Amino acid sequence: MHRESDHDHDHAHEDECGGHGHAHGHGKPVRRSSSSLKEERRKDRTRLLFALALTGTIAVAEAVGGYITNSLALMSDAGHMLTDISALGLSLLALWFAGKPADLKKTYGYYRMEILSALLNGVLLLGITGVIVVEAWERFRAPAEVRLGPMAVVATIGLLANLGALGFLHQTHSMNVRGAFLHVLGDALSSVGVLVGAAVMWLTGWYVIDPIISVVISVVIVVGALRLVRDAVDVLLEAVPSHVDMSVVKELLLKVQGVRDVHDLHVWTIASGMYALSAHLVVADPMVCNNDEILSAVKHELFDRFGIDHTTIQIESETYAHLGEVH
Numbered sequence: 001m002h003r004e005s006d007h008d009h010d011h012a013h014e015d016e017c018g019g020h021g022h023a024h025g026h027g028k029p030v031r032r033s034s035s036s037l038k039e040e041r042r043k044d045r046t047r048l049l050f051a052l053a054l055t056g057t058i059a060v061a062e063a064v065g066g067y068i069t070n071s072l073a074l075m076s077d078a079g080h081m082l083t084d085i086s087a088l089g090l091s092l093l094a095l096w097f098a099g100k101p102a103d104l105k106k107t108y109g110y111y112r113m114e115i116l117s118a119l120l121n122g123v124l125l126l127g128i129t130g131v132i133v134v135e136a137w138e139r140f141r142a143p144a145e146v147r148l149g150p151m152a153v154v155a156t157i158g159l160l161a162n163l164g165a166l167g168f169l170h171q172t173h174s175m176n177v178r179g180a181f182l183h184v185l186g187d188a189l190s191s192v193g194v195l196v197g198a199a200v201m202w203l204t205g206w207y208v209i210d211p212i213i214s215v216v217i218s219v220v221i222v223v224g225a226l227r228l229v230r231d232a233v234d235v236l237l238e239a240v241p242s243h244v245d246m247s248v249v250k251e252l253l254l255k256v257q258g259v260r261d262v263h264d265l266h267v268w269t270i271a272s273g274m275y276a277l278s279a280h281l282v283v284a285d286p287m288v289c290n291n292d293e294i295l296s297a298v299k300h301e302l303f304d305r306f307g308i309d310h311t312t313i314q315i316e317s318e319t320y321a322h323l324g325e326v327h
Contacts, residue, residue, distance in 0.1 A: 045095050051165040051184065052088040055081055058161040065154035069147040072135055073194045074154060076214035076221075079128045080190050081158075083224045086121040087183035090114055094272055111271030115235045122229035129218045129225065136211035136218070143207040148198050155194040162188035186224070190217050238268035241275055244306050249277070252305060256297045258283050260318055267308065276310035277302060285318035 059081035066074030094114045102109040162184055169181040197213040200206065240246055244267050253262045261282035270276055283294060295313055302308040 045092065047168050048088055048092045048095070051169050052085065052092065054161050054165050055084050055088060055184065055187070058158045059085060062154055062158050065150060069151040069154070070144055071146045071151045071194075071210055072132070072139055073197055073210045073213035073217065074151055076132050076136075076217040077155070077158065077187070077190050077194050079125075079132055080217050080221050081187055082128065083125055083221055084183045084187045086118075086125070086228070090118055090121070093117055097271075108270055111274060112235075114271050115232050118228050119232035119236070122225045122232060125221055125225035125228070129221045132214055132218050132221075136214045139211035140208065143211070146198075146201060146207055146210050148202045152195060152198045155191050155198065159188060159191035159195065162191060183224070186220060190220060193217065235269045235271070238266075240267050241269050241306075244275070244308075249302070249306065252301050253279065253281065253298060256281075256294060256301065258294050259298075260284055264314075267306075270310065273307075274310065275306065275308040276312075277308045278312040278314075280314045280316055282316050282318055291315050 059078050062074050062078035062081065066072065066076075066078060094111075097110045097113055100110050165184045166181065166188060169184060193213055193216065197209050201209050234242075246265065246267065249267060250262050250265060253259060253265075259281050262279055263282070264278070264280045266279070267275065267277045281294065281298070283291070294315065298313060299309075299311050302311060
């Protein structure tokens with residue numbers, strides 16, 4: 001018998017096995033109304049658009065300012081801002097694609113476009129970092145003079161803009177927007193580094209500090225880009241999400257009353273924040289328990305513990321499981 005359902009279609013039944021089939025003994029998570037969710041998404045979209053416009057403008061200003069002042073650190077910071085622009089763009093993309101309906105050809109919708117975009121951005125950022133490091137090596141060998149006054153002014157404007165974006169993005173509980181918030185926070189710290197470098201060069205005249213700062217910022221970019229590429233590849237390979245422990249998931253399923261064994265267990269990520277699970281549950285034979293009770297209990301536990309709300313559960317009797325039929 002094959003049953004497929006999501007947590008929002010759960011039904012409560014009288015347990016025929018003596019008690020309720022829920023292992024945790026409480027109801028399903030509180031669901032907000034569709035109108036409330038739409039309004040929240042609209043506000044998140046506005047926040048992200050504002051932050052994206054601000055970050056994009058400052059990135060261009062820092063790139064131009066770095067060229068005019070001959071500051072590789074400023075140009076590196078502009079490159080680092082590309083990571084923030086990528087994060088903000090992907091967050092907006094996720095919100096937009098989340099609103100597109102699935103169809104007969106794309107039954108999960110277009111969520112994976114976000115992942116492909118993340119992979120492309122990660123590779124491009126690694127390429128940008130390579131260019132910065134090569135230029136930094138040249139300046140190590142022959143330090144170039146930097147116009148410190150304009151450099152400090154541009155870096156200060158960039159820092160203030162980042163602080164403004166942080167204040168705007170902070171007003172949300174969305175995990176999607178919180179991720180973008182952390183990216184912009186990293187860029188604000190990079191701007192502080194550029195300002196500190198400008199102060200050190202002004203006090204000492206050591207222009208070699210400029211390429212050193214650019215390399216430090218490049219390391220930050222590489223770490224973020226590699227994480228982006230790794231996460232995208234993991235999703236495309238349908239790896240188990242990092243917050244999910246498969247042994248704990250199996251133990252949780254086995255604790256549901258009436259379940260005797262679990263096999264063909266898979267957990268994967270559809271897109272950011274969207275997790276799916278498929279499994280075969282072997283139940284007591286003869287099948288005294290109501291299958292709907294088992295499904296309801298399993299789905300409640302998976303959603304409460306791991307945020308998994310896309311489930312495909314196949315229920316088998318012990319006799320069927322022992323026959324070794326093709327599943």
